[in-house]
Amino acid sequence: MLDSTNQSCTLPDIASEEKAKIGGQLQWVGMSDIEMPLDLKADVTLPTSVSRVRAEVSLDDEVSKGIHMSRLYLACDNTFSHQAIDYLVLEQLTEQFLQTHKGLSQNALIEVEGEALLRRKALVSNYSGWRSYPIKLSVIQCNKTGLSKYLSFQVTYSSTCPCSAALARKLIQDNFRQQFDQEQIRKQDILDWLGSEQGINATPHSQRSSAVIKIKLNNEQQQVPLQKMIDLVENTLQTAVQAAVKRADEQAFALRNGQNLMFCEDAARRIKQVLTKSKDVKQFHLRVTHHESLHPHDATAEAYSE
Numbered sequence: 001m002l003d004s005t006n007q008s009c010t011l012p013d014i015a016s017e018e019k020a021k022i023g024g025q026l027q028w029v030g031m032s033d034i035e036m037p038l039d040l041k042a043d044v045t046l047p048t049s050v051s052r053v054r055a056e057v058s059l060d061d062e063v064s065k066g067i068h069m070s071r072l073y074l075a076c077d078n079t080f081s082h083q084a085i086d087y088l089v090l091e092q093l094t095e096q097f098l099q100t101h102k103g104l105s106q107n108a109l110i111e112v113e114g115e116a117l118l119r120r121k122a123l124v125s126n127y128s129g130w131r132s133y134p135i136k137l138s139v140i141q142c143n144k145t146g147l148s149k150y151l152s153f154q155v156t157y158s159s160t161c162p163c164s165a166a167l168a169r170k171l172i173q174d175n176f177r178q179q180f181d182q183e184q185i186r187k188q189d190i191l192d193w194l195g196s197e198q199g200i201n202a203t204p205h206s207q208r209s210s211a212v213i214k215i216k217l218n219n220e221q222q223q224v225p226l227q228k229m230i231d232l233v234e235n236t237l238q239t240a241v242q243a244a245v246k247r248a249d250e251q252a253f254a255l256r257n258g259q260n261l262m263f264c265e266d267a268a269r270r271i272k273q274v275l276t277k278s279k280d281v282k283q284f285h286l287r288v289t290h291h292e293s294l295h296p297h298d299a300t301a302e303a304y305s306e
Helices: 004-010 069-080 087-097 164-179 185-196 227-236 247-259 263-277
Strands: 026-038 047-057 107-119 128-142 146-160 207-217 281-290 298-306
Touching: 026 069, 026 107, 026 128, 047 069, 047 207, 069 087, 087 107, 087 128, 087 146, 107 227, 128 227, 146 164, 146 247, 146 263, 207 227, 207 263, 227 263, 263 281, 263 298
Parallel strands: none
Antiparallel strands: 026 047, 047 107, 107 128, 128 146, 146 207, 207 281, 281 298
């Protein structure tokens, strides 16, 4: 019978014992889509969720066969299973990657991708509901450039076309002129007409839209500023999609859409302006997509810090 306690001592370790047949450095080697629980330590209380983790190091030893992937996994497992995740914890995790790859690696990265459930209040009523935001946290330890921390997130909002709104107003004007050709018109007749389906005979097209934003944070940042950044973007757009609503909330949403007509260029410029002014943001990249209801294709705009 084999002695299982000693069997591991005799098993081959190709990564450590053999040299590469073709030498050369590799920028990143590791694993992606590692399934891990996520207890995020952010500026808002969040339910525990599921994340997908990318854990990698550089392979700087030109003749080494490979890295120790199991060490990366075990470090992630120990961290995500027992700790709430913030930027300090992720920074310490990349340092652990490098400690377990001395002589092999000079750079390390960790990326955590998942969804954050935030409780969001309705615009007018006391209703509230859950909203799910795709997020990604990244920490990179680089021998040449030092430490970098990133936060990526996506917000969903409504965009109403300014051109379509102008065309709709013109149709309403023409319709009014045809309906009321007399010089003297009773105020109540106008109010009744405006409140009917015949009064507003055209509406502008609007669509669900999304903004994907990646920001580089200050290295002093430890807590994840998730709600702060999401609120910053949603407040500047004014038309974030809603969860639970009453009719008063839906009416307020209609008003916000009417007061915030936006091409994709308008939305991108709004976000760019507010991120440029934020002291928490060192650099940023953003991309907005308007999923057109008029067309079968999307309208897009992209911007980054100058």
